[in-house]
Amino acid sequence: MEENKKIILFDGVCNLCNGVVQFVIKRDKEDTFRFATLQSELGEKLTSERGIDTTKVDSIILIEPNIAYYTKSDAALQIGKNLKGYRTLSSFLYVFPKGLRDIIYDFIARNRYKWYGKKDACMIPTPELQAKFLS
Template sequence: MATEAAPVIVFDGVCLLCSRWVDFILRHDRDGRFRLAAMQGDHGSSLLRAHGLSPDDPTSFLLVQDGHGYTDTDAIARVLGQLGRGWALVGGLLRAVPKFLRDPAYRWVARHRYRLFGRREQCRVPDAVHAARFLD
């Protein structure tokens, strides 16, 4: 199970695409190494501010690991790299795409995520099985 020093993924708790990403993490992170924090919660918004991102208008994905904040596709590739060999390969392929191409594409999707994928009326509430993985 994850500890307090575990890496933290900050996600948009009302975004349906982000909820699917969280489901993916919960399914593939079998060792429970990642903790999760909605940007709408105290932990998530504090982490965003601490790493220079606005909790009111985040267009970046944030992974906080070993005291460092990783954003956008670097964060995604880093998470994938820790989910096992198959996903590590996908993360490596993502990193092979030049950053000047992959990050703007990611940010475009992030800016339009509600229109493209929808949104919840309220923040995602974890089920009892996974509640310990969420910080708020």
């Protein structure tokens, strides 16, 4: 793994999650992020090392270069804070209580397959994007 890169763990079969990954890649001008699926060996290792229960958090997790991590709405807002043009919005949304933000996040996460669909297998990055994905 590359040092000083933030790792976004995502549900590799979720169309919404894959769309979010593509959104982040296009806007990650400072090359801050690397990606891995929650279903991968690395995803399982990173969540296990941090004691993250993936039965309760199964969509997007942000792993910092040290042991710190963010889940649910905190993960989404921390990712946004690293994307030019979304820093202000992410900072603004932090004024809302985490409990309220997570209720909305959980509602979307619970319905993501119904609304956006699901793949049979994890996405395979194009050769140009392969370096951003960890295995």
